[in-house]
Amino acid sequence: MIDSTSASSPTSTAATRRFAVVGTGSRARMYTGALTSTHAHIARLAALCDTNRTRMRAHNDLIEANGHPRVPAYTADRFAEMLAAEHIDEVVVCTVDRTHADYICAAMEAGCDVVTEKPMTADLDGCRRILETQRRTGRRVNVAFNYRYNPVHRKVHELVSSGAIGEVASVHFEWLLDLRHGADYFRRWHREKEHSGGLLVHKSSHHFDLVDWWIGSTPRTVFGWGDLFFYGDGNGRGRELTGGYDRAHASPGAENDPFALHMSDSPAMTQLYLDAEHEDGYHRDRNVFGSGITIEDDMSVLVRYASGAKLSYHLVAYSPWEGYRVAITGSRGRLELDVTENPSVSAERTETLPVRGMPAPKENTVSTLTLRPHWEEPRVVPVSVGEGGHGGGDTRMLDTLFGVPGAQPRPTHLDGAHALLTGLAANESIRTGLPVEVADLIPEGVTEAP
Numbered sequence: 408m409i410d411s412t413s414a415s416s417p418t419s420t421a422a423t424r425r426f427a428v429v430g431t432g433s434r435a436r437m438y439t440g441a442l443t444s445t446h447a448h449i450a451r452l453a454a455l456c457d458t459n460r461t462r463m464r465a466h467n468d469l470i471e472a473n474g475h476p477r478v479p480a481y482t483a484d485r486f487a488e489m490l491a492a493e494h495i496d497e498v499v500v501c502t503v504d505r506t507h508a509d510y511i512c513a514a515m516e517a518g519c520d521v522v523t524e525k526p527m528t529a530d531l532d533g534c535r536r537i538l539e540t541q542r543r544t545g546r547r548v549n550v551a552f553n554y555r556y557n558p559v560h561r562k563v564h565e566l567v568s569s570g571a572i573g574e575v576a577s578v579h580f581e582w583l584l585d586l587r588h589g590a591d592y593f594r595r596w597h598r599e600k601e602h603s604g605g606l607l608v609h610k611s612s613h614h615f616d617l618v619d620w621w622i623g624s625t626p627r628t629v630f631g632w633g634d635l636f637f638y639g640d641g642n643g644r645g646r647e648l649t650g651g652y653d654r655a656h657a658s659p660g661a662e663n664d665p666f667a668l669h670m671s672d673s674p675a676m677t678q679l680y681l682d683a684e685h686e687d688g689y690h691r692d693r694n695v696f697g698s699g700i701t702i703e704d705d706m707s708v709l710v711r712y713a714s715g716a717k718l719s720y721h722l723v724a725y726s727p728w729e730g731y732r733v734a735i736t737g738s739r740g741r742l743e744l745d746v747t748e749n750p751s752v753s754a755e756r757t758e759t760l761p762v763r764g765m766p767a768p769k770e771n772t773v774s775t776l777t778l779r780p781h782w783e784e785p786r787v788v789p790v791s792v793g794e795g796g797h798g799g800g801d802t803r804m805l806d807t808l809f810g811v812p813g814a815q816p817r818p819t820h821l822d823g824a825h826a827l828l829t830g831l832a833a834n835e836s837i838r839t840g841l842p843v844e845v846a847d848l849i850p851e852g853v854t855e856a857p
Contacts, residue, residue: 424810425453427495429486429510430502431466433679434524437801438499439466443475446809454493455480457502459686465678486510490517500524503596504603508533515546522549522808526612526830527823529604531848534827538853541820549808550823552616556803556815559744559774559790560617563733566742566788567621571778573739575622578718582614582731586752588766589704589724590666593638593695598702600834605702607633608830611722615710616818616826621735624714625825625853630842631833633703637725643696655692655764656681668692668764676762692764708833727752729769740780747773824853 426442428435442452452470455478457463463480471477481489489495490513498514500507500523508528514521527550528534541548554560567575584592592610597603619625636642643649650667652658661667670676670692680691704725710718729749735742748769779785807814832843846852 424450424496425494426450426497426499427454427456427489427493428452428499428501429456429483430500430524431455431457431459431462431679432501433676435466435499435501436469436675437805438501438522439470440473441805441809443470443473446805446811447475449811450497450809452478453495454478454489456483456486456489458483459683459689461683461686462679465675465682468678469675486513487517490514490519495519497522504529504609505533505601508536511537511548512540515540515544515548518544518546520547520549522551523823524551525616525823526550526604526608526827527820528827529602529608531831534824534831535849535851537820538824538849538851548820548823549817550616550820550826551804551808552613552818552822552826553801553804554613554617555620555818556801556807559746559776560621561815562776562788562790563735563742563744564621566778567735567737568623571740571780572735572737572742575714575716575735575737577716577736578618578622579734579736580614580618580718580720580731581733582611582720582722583726583729584610584722584724585726585729585749585766586666587764588729588749589726590638590695590764591668591766592702592724593700593704594668594693595691596689598638598693598695598700600701603702604827604830605633605834606704606722606724607631607706607708607833608827611706611708611720611830611833612823612826614720614722615829616822618710618718618720619822619825620818622712622714622716624712624716626710626829626832626845627713628711628842628844629708629829629832629836631706631708631836633706633833633837635700635703636705638695638704639700640696640698643694649696650694652694653697654690654694656690661694666695666764669762672762673765703837706833706837708829710829740778740783743777743779745775745777821853824849828853 428438442450455463467477497520500510507523511521511523597609603609650660650664652660655661655667670681706722708720728751730747733744774790776788776790777785778788807817828845832845835843
């Protein structure tokens with residue numbers, strides 16, 4: 408059934424491209440918000456699509472509350488019908504990662520271009536299908552790697568590309584997710600590798616894409632280790648952190664647990680998730696020390712690139728502070744980036760957040776970028792974090808994806824595939840204990856390097 412009446416529309420022009428958003432969880436609000444406000448002059452939100460009718464109604468309520476008319480809403484089994492009936496030019500994919508390929512390929516087959524949330528998809532079969540369909544149809548696929556648009560990361564790209572440190576030999580990249588942010592991946596569908604590909608696919612694809620972009624190369628050989636060290640049933644019982652509940656909502660054991668998410672604190676989360684549970688049984692607030700978690704929370708990866716450069720990478724999802732460190736070493740010097748997004752986590756502060764258990768807003772991010780040329784004194788390069796989500800990356804990314812003139816180039820399906828294949832190769836290496844050649848995963852090739 409369609410949630411609201413479908414309106415006919417004239418043929419779209421370049422200035423009024425018609426967009427559909429498939430997958431109406433919390434991340435989709437960034438796109439629907441932009442399409443019905445800041446970017447409505449160049450792009451139009453024409454339809455929503457999801458497996459859950461209640462969640463689509465909640466999205467339409469939020470759209471209407473912002474002063475925009477409700478849009479037609481189609482269930483997932485009517486996706487192809489929606490594309491034709493609503494004259495869709497471009498599809499924004501925000502669904503569970505493992506289903507990205509299904510919607511991306513169906514959209515391209517119907518003659519639509521695609522914007523997809525990262526990762527491009529969650530498994531090798533999906534990656535192959537997207538690459539094959541894109542080659543055959545010639546449609547455009549852009550991946551929402553918002554960290555490329557962060558002003559700090561753009562400055563790193565500018566310096567490396569200009570030759571400030573010469574030829575790049577190695578990159579060291581450490582990313583720390585704190586106890587609030589890291590825990591959130593272990594409450595949701597992300598905790599099951601079949602749905603998300605694990606954090607080396609879902610989260611690290613951001614980071615692998617940054618390295619590809621910074622050094623202008625692509626991965627060739629990957630080796631990885633990974634463990635579920637902190638979260639999960641066995642770890643929780645061993646450290647007396649289980650809380651004694653399956654999901655937080657209406658569970659007395661969750662009331663004073665700093666790891667519990669209290670969705671009823673938020674009207675938006677109540678609408679999108681609590682009120683929608685009766686349709687599909689999806690629980691957004693599961694115990695991070697419960698059973699059934701199949702992803703890792705502590706991962707180390709080594710990568711050799713086509714250029715000869717090397718990456719040493721570490722991701723941890725249970726840190727007492729949040730931020731990251733990057734060091735890029737080259738033939739003429741070294742570039743070092745230190746970013747603190749949240750300096751500490753305390754149970755007391757968790758209780759004072761607008762939604763108890765959700766990651767805290769990153770309002771006081773501090774970035775230091777230091778250039779250390781050979782035979783010269785080091786100098787701090789002025790950088791500032793932008794306003795908005797992901798250090799200003801979200802706003803600039805939306806400008807690019809929705810066609811604002813002069814915006815930064817869009818990451819393509821090639822960029823998406825290289826970042827994804829790094830994570831998939833690392834997963835395979837963790838499974839086998841052996842290094843993995845990326846070319847062995849995609850014998851037919853990704854196509855030429857970007």
